[in-house]
Amino acid sequence: MQDIHVTDGRLRSLGARLSRTRSAIWAVMTLERLWPLLLPFVLLLGLFLSLSWFGVFRMVPEVGRFILLGVLGLAALAALIPFRHLRFPEREEIDRRIEGANKLQHAPISTQTDRLASGVSNPFADALWREHQKRMAEKLASLHADLPSTNIPERDPFALRAAVALLFVVAAAYATGPYGGSVRDAFHAPVPSSEAITARIDAWVTPPPYTGRAPVFLTADVNRDKQEFTVPENSTVSVRISSGSGEENLTLTDANGEQQVVEPEEGSTAGAAQFSQVLVGESSVTLADGSRELSTWHFKIIQDAPPVIRFEKDPRRAANGALELSYFVQDDHGVTKAEAQFGLVDENPNAKPLYDAPEMPLSLPRRSSKDNVAKVAKDLTEHPWAGREVELKLTATDAAGQTGESETKTFTLPQRSFTNSLARAIVEQRQVLALDANQKRRTMAMMDAVLLWADETITNPAHFLLLSSIRSRLGFARNDEALRGVVDDLWEIALIIEDGDLTAAERRLRDAQEALKQALENGATDEELKRLMDELRTAMRDFLREFAERAMQNPQDLAQAPEGQMMNQMDLERMLDQLEDLARSGAREQAQDLLSQLQNMMNNLQAGRPQQGQQGQQNSQMRQQMDQLGEIMRRQQELLNETFRMDREQRGQQGQQGQQGQRGQQGQQGQQGQGQQPGQGQGMTAEEFAEALRQLQEGQGQLRDKLQELTEALRGMGMEPGEGFGEAGEAMGEAEGALGEGEGQRATGEQGRALEALRRGAQDMMQQMQQAMQQGQDGQDGPGQRAGRADRDPLGRPRATTGPDFGDSVDVPDEIDIQRAREILDAIRRRLGDALSPELEREYLERLLEMR
Known part of the structure; x- marks a missing residue:
């Protein structure tokens, strides 16, 4: 049974191979019979195309064109007559061609389909016949097709077909020239040649x-x-x-x-x-x-496209207070004019403005500019719209009169900051009057109120005379021109009140603060920041010296300040040092926040606002608990810094010892005292490091106990400690355990979590205190106003009665963050100094430094 199956499989394979060979031989024999009949027609078609492309039909007369077309048409019909004798090959012919091509004897292909002639079944004859078929089938194992043979050379012994092909190729190339003809010329009458044009x-x-x-x-x-x-x-x-x-x-x-x-x-x-x-x-x-x-x-x-204009950067305030714009302008043939168009966001449709929108023409980039970017700055702080939210749109016009517009930016128009409350009030009323002349009576009423209580609002008699005069002029103003004169004079009076009583030291301090602020916003270099910081330090010292001299002349001002909150120059110096470190390490945003806090402190000090807070009425026990919380937070910060420093130093020593061990420069002992990093001095031995960790562990445990005592004391005073204290205690315990196991990195993370939780708990505690204070107020001020004034000293710092500064006013990075930022900047600078660095990498690193 197995032999029978094998035989059937071989027969099926033989049949498939034979079928493919028959298909190929059928195509070959069909081509041999068809091509000799088709060749005359193809040659006539090539001759027709050649004559058309050579322009023969265009050059011959009309009659000659018809005769030529008739001859070619009759020849084409005659060439098609032999197709009636076309006969496709039969199967027997195909099998004979296969046997002849493969040189097979005894007709093995037909043997596979033949049957015995005898009608009587004879087992011996059948077996003999099957054996014969099997042997013939073995000859069909490697069949191949045959190549066509059309016998064209015998029919065309002079190779005229090659001449037609050569003529066809030359005509096709000639047709691409200016004098070549077209097939359409054979079916269209030629254009009669005209007389020579003399015009x-x-x-x-x-x-x-x-x-x-x-x-x-x-x-x-x-x-x-x-x-x-x-x-x-x-x-x-x-x-x-x-x-x-x-x-x-x-x-x-x-x-x-x-x-x-x-x-x-x-x-x-x-x-x-x-x-x-x-x-x-x-x-x-x-x-x-x-x-x-x-x-x-x-x-x-x-097409002449309209100009393209867009903002390259958002509008911003320049160092001198001007509005600075950076924009991209492009046109296919050049821009002739560009300008900035302003509009008020909340403009009152019923208002009667005295001034139009600010005008700000834009400068155009040079034609040789590669980036088509231009910048312009204009001081608009004197315009009545200064300080209002405006919409700004840039427009550009080309020589064809087409106009392009940018997207609309919404921002607050830069204004001059006034620290004097009276000057601020005058500028505010000036803006109200300038934006709506119908507000004249309201402005007069506000000025009357100020003049009525002059003893409490105006300290300088000259300022009183100026306001009285401008009030009279406002009352007699009957037209817009007179009102605009009053608005202009109000601005001058505000400037006199703001700057008239400033000493030289105060002006220098204000200018130095403003210059440093703009430098931080504009991404100035480290050299520029250092120069501005030196100027700020000098101006600060001069101002404090002058302030101390005035305080000596007026001792009663010092007596009003709460105990323990006298201005300390060392505190300001530390604040300036921290500001410089933040700026140079790349933390520009935190540096700006710290500078803003410094400006507020100086403004409060200049305004002379020492106040008696209500914190003196609080329980002294509460004050002690707040001070203790501040001490816990300070100690936790010190532990965090010390743990981080030791862990980094120890890992650096281990890495250096591993490198030295690979080089064979040290023995197998690898003592800790031999691993020394550049610039860090001699490291610690393993015993010293273990002793240091044990001391840190003890300190962390003591700090946790103090926090527990503080929490119980607060509960005894009727206050419920927030979740922050509980999370802080848990994190302190985890840090203590990590220190005991020598895992400095995990201990650092837990200590940072504890410090953050302490800050949240302190904020919650302060909120509870403020709520208690508001419940006990006598109703003279609103809760928000009274609490806001009572918790700050003349420098703008929290008073001693409210506890220490918990770091919620300015997000200043700690020592670890600053150190990491410095290390990153140093690594970038070292990489930039490598002469082998690829240009693409150098550009990327330079962009990183500019992003600070």
Whole structure:
């Protein structure tokens, strides 16, 4: 049974191979019979195309063209007559061709399908016949097809077919030239040759002047054989005819096929005419003499796109208080004008403004500029819109009158800051009056209120006289011009009140603070920041010296300050040092916040606002608990810094010892005292490091006990400690355990979590205290106002009665964050100093430094 299955499989494979060979032989035999019959027709077709491309049908007369077409047509029909004898190969023919191609004897293919002639079944004869079929089948194991043989050389012994093919190739190449013909010439009557044109034709296209392009002469020798031209939009095509017949006409055909007859210009005569037409879209211009076409030009138009203008950076305040804009301007042929358009966000439609929107023309980038970016700055702090929220849109206009607009930016227009409360009030009322003249009575009422209580609001008699005078002028103002004069004078009076009593030291301090603020915002270099910090230090010392001299002359001011909150120059010096460290380490945002706090402190000090807070009425026990909490937070910060320093030093020693062990420079002992990092001095031994960790562990445990005592004391006072204290205690315990196991990195993370939880708990505790204070107030001030004034000293710092500064006013990075930032910056600078660094990497690192 196994042999039978194998035999059946071989027979199926043999049948598939035989079927494929038969298909291939059928195609070969069909091609051999078809190609000799088809070749005459193909040669006639190639001859027809060759004659057409050579332009024969265009050059012969009409009768000759018809005769030639008739001869070729009859020849083509005669070439198709032999197709009636075409006969496709039969299966027997295919099998004989296979046997002949493969040189097979005894007809093995037909043997596979033949049957015994005897009708009586004879087992021996059947077995013998199957054995014969099997042996014949073995000869069919490697069949292959045959190549076609058309016998064309015997039918064309002179190889005329090659001449037709060569003629076809040459004609195809000739047809691509200017004198080549077309197949259409065989079926269209040839255009009769016209008489020589004696008229002179001059045609040219003049682009618009703002494009800066030269005219294109259509009838010049280089353009005589050219019919398609690409010109800018609004170009003018001009055609001038001399010595013409007088019947010349010019027709413009647009892209939609609509025709427009161009009238000749004034002054044209029968012998000399001139035509002009502006091209606004893709079109064709045809010059004809009566019904005879002389020339046709096709024009593709380069559209004049409107200018593009957009903000390169957001509008910002410059160092001198001016509005600074950086923008991108581009146009295909150049921009002629650009300006900034302002609009108020919350403008009252019923208002009667005295001033229009600010005007701010924009400078245009140079034509040689590669980035098409320009900058402009203008001081708008004096405009009545200063300090209001405005919408700004940039517009650009090109020479064609097209206008491009940028996106709209909404921001607050820069204004001058006034520290004097009276000056601020005057500027505010000036703005109200300038934005709406109908508010005249309201402004007069506000000024009357100030003048009525002059003893409490105006300290300088000269200021009182100035306000009284301007109040009288405002009352007599009857038109917009007079009101604008009052608005201008109000600005001058505010400046006198703000700056008139400032000493030189105060002015220098304010200017130094403002210059440093702008430098931080604009990303100044480290050298520039260092110079500005030195100026701020000098101005601060001069101001404090002057303030101390005035305090000596007025001891009663010092007596009003709460105990323990006298100004300390060392505190300010530490604050300046921290500000400089933040700026140089890349933490520019935190440096700006710290500078803002410093400015508020100085403003409060200049305003002379020492106040008696209500904190003196609080329980002394509460004050002690707050001080204890501040001490816990300070000690936790010290433990965090010390743990981080020791862990980093120890890991650095281990890494250095591992490198030295690989180099064979040390023995197998690898003591801790031998691992020394550059610039860090001698390291600690393993015993010293273990002892240091044990001390830190003890300190952490003691700190946790103190926090537990503080929590119980707060509960005894009727206050419920927040979740922050509980989380802090848990984190302290985890840090204590990590220190005991020598895991400095995990201990650092837990200590940082404990410090953050302490800050949250302190904030919750302060909120509870404020709520208790508000419940006990006598109602003279609002809760928010009274609490806001009572918890700050003249320097703007929390009073001693409210506990220490918990770090919630300014997010200042701790020592670890600053150290990491410095290490990153140093690594970037070292990489930049490597001469082998790729250019792409150097550009990326430089961008990183600029992002600070």
